[in-house]
Amino acid sequence: MQVVFNDVSVTYAGRVVLQPFSLRLTERRIGIIGLNGSGKSTFSKMINGLVLPDTGTVTTNGFDARQQAHEVRARVGYVFQHPANQIVLPLIKDDMALGLKRLRLTRQEEERAVSDVAARLGISHLLERRAHELSGGEVQLAALASVLVGAPEIVIMDEPTNQLDLRNRNMVSRTIRSLPEDIIVITHDLELLSGFERVLLFHEGRIVEDGPAEVVIARYQELVG
Numbered sequence: 001m002q003v004v005f006n007d008v009s010v011t012y013a014g015r016v017v018l019q020p021f022s023l024r025l026t027e028r029r030i031g032i033i034g035l036n037g038s039g040k041s042t043f044s045k046m047i048n049g050l051v052l053p054d055t056g057t058v059t060t061n062g063f064d065a066r067q068q069a070h071e072v073r074a075r076v077g078y079v080f081q082h083p084a085n086q087i088v089l090p091l092i093k094d095d096m097a098l099g100l101k102r103l104r105l106t107r108q109e110e111e112r113a114v115s116d117v118a119a120r121l122g123i124s125h126l127l128e129r130r131a132h133e134l135s136g137g138e139v140q141l142a143a144l145a146s147v148l149v150g151a152p153e154i155v156i157m158d159e160p161t162n163q164l165d166l167r168n169r170n171m172v173s174r175t176i177r178s179l180p181e182d183i184i185v186i187t188h189d190l191e192l193l194s195g196f197e198r199v200l201l202f203h204e205g206r207i208v209e210d211g212p213a214e215v216v217i218a219r220y221q222e223l224v225g
């Protein structure tokens, strides 16, 4: 990935929630950690243009988040904190196909794309199921599948293992590691980031540590005390 933040800051209702910073993200696996309210989601939503900075510019894989919002959205998939909310059609296969509409494929091509992604994630057996019948881990994978089917270059996942039991958590963790797409994971599940080449630690609207997972997690433990 190539995400460039140039002198960016974010203010909500007169309160600065991200202090001015410049940063370049180029790694394939990036973790984002920090206390509740430290600015992690705000930061991540700027990468796909959901939040626009009050100062500065954000460029994602060559496209300006403000001027070229459409191009940016098409390249960055986002799995939100409560993925059940982003599955809008009852049947999983129909929800996944929604992400393909902009590509104007034939029905056959759509079906193939949906079944290919489902096979990749090991959820082919869920295609005919209804979202409300699925377990937390299955919902997480189904929401990820609906995002992947749109062929994003970067996938952002906000707390993907939140509220999952150990088996589902491990399943999601393995899936994240196996994805060929570039991944940004926001998480309080620090083990999920083990081996990640780059982790950013947010604290009170600033990036206070930036480096390999082990170093940054140690700093976070220190900071929290």
Ligand SMILES: Nc1ncnc2c1ncn2[C@@H]1O[C@H](COP(=O)(O)OP(=O)(O)OP(=O)(O)O)[C@@H](O)[C@H]1O
Residues within 6 Å of the ligand: 012, 013, 017, 034, 035, 036, 037, 038, 039, 040, 041, 042, 043, 202
């Ligand atoms: N749309 C908004 N309007 C006003 N304030 C907001 C808005 N979105 C976020 N904030 C505030 O900005 C700060 C940073 O929020 P953000 O969601 O980025 O934190 P976070 O690190 O992702 O937190 P968490 O771990 O709890 O998800 C918080 O104080 C939050 O209340």
